[in-house]
Amino acid sequence: MNTQRTPFVGSNWKMNTNAQEGFALIDAIGGLMQDGGVDVAVFPPFPYLMGIGERIKGGILLGAQDIWHNGNGAFTGEVSAEMLNDCGVNTVLTGHSERRHVIGESDELVNLKTKRVLESGLTAVLCIGELLEEREAGETDAVNERQIRAGLAGISEEQLGKVVLAYEPVWAIGTGKTATPEDAQNAHAAIRALICGMYSPAAGGAMRIIYGGSMKPSNAGELMAMTDVDGGLIGGASLKADDFYGIIEAARGSLVG
Numbered sequence: 096m097n098t099q100r101t102p103f104v105g106s107n108w109k110m111n112t113n114a115q116e117g118f119a120l121i122d123a124i125g126g127l128m129q130d131g132g133v134d135v136a137v138f139p140p141f142p143y144l145m146g147i148g149e150r151i152k153g154g155i156l157l158g159a160q161d162i163w164h165n166g167n168g169a170f171t172g173e174v175s176a177e178m179l180n181d182c183g184v185n186t187v188l189t190g191h192s193e194r195r196h197v198i199g200e201s202d203e204l205v206n207l208k209t210k211r212v213l214e215s216g217l218t219a220v221l222c223i224g225e226l227l228e229e230r231e232a233g234e235t236d237a238v239n240e241r242q243i244r245a246g247l248a249g250i251s252e253e254q255l256g257k258v259v260l261a262y263e264p265v266w267a268i269g270t271g272k273t274a275t276p277e278d279a280q281n282a283h284a285a286i287r288a289l290i291c292g293m294y295s296p297a298a299g300g301a302m303r304i305i306y307g308g309s310m311k312p313s314n315a316g317e318l319m320a321m322t323d324v325d326g327g328l329i330g331g332a333s334l335k336a337d338d339f340y341g342i343i344e345a346a347r348g349s350l351v352g
């Protein structure tokens with residue numbers, strides 16, 4: 096990790112927990128938190144956002160797993176930026192692999208949602224990453240480039256300051272398989288070079304690029320020791336407060352180590 100960039104560590108609860116479990120989890124994480132050094136966000140399911148927001152402490156940011164790209168109106172089942180703001184949400188995931196590959200979101204829809212997040216003053220965690228067959232075909236960097244160019248279309252360099260990129264190889268998400276630190280570093284370095292070319296060296300240098308895919312306390316340190324790995328987006332391991340906190344500590348450790 097480069098110490099010029101504040102690490103970002105996110106906890107994606109996906110469609111897990113009930114209200115009681117969610118409250119217990121946020122209380123436990125809040126109880127462990129120590130000040131400074133790392134931006135920490137939790138992404139609970141929509142129905143629990145307000146309740147979690149009321150209990151959140153220790154500087155943890157409240158995040159949403161999705162957003163709809165229009166303002167309030169006739170979009171049954173969707174959730175607007177206005178509603179997320181109302182709930183105290185600060186950060187929104189866009190382009191998560193489950194939304195792309197299970198729900199069927201296109202690059203264009205991911206772009207509309209990302210723009211909406213930024214226009215609403217929120218931070219976007221734009222997720223990208225290749226499928227196993229794309230990796231095996233040597234297409235990792237090309238897939239990341241396509242998803243980044245499409246996802247960031249129409250987004251200015253100023254807006255880019257509120258974007259975190261999450262490189263999440265799809266084959267590593269929820270599978271227990273993790274990219275090696277070297278593979279993650281190679282992908283992250285290519286992503287940073289792309290941002291430098293698309294915007295400017297300053298924008299590329301400032302961009303936080305986090306890794307997601309079966310990150311846990313035992314592998315977080317070696318991943319985040321890589322120059323271009325600026326934190327993590329964590330699913331399974333973040334449902335246990337101690338494990339999630341262990342990853343936060345690894346992020347903090349990578350700043351001094």
Ligand code: PEP
Nearest residue numbers: 268269307308309330331
């Ligand atoms: C994720 O959902 O973004 C993720 C990385 O999940 P997991 O940590 O379970 O692989």
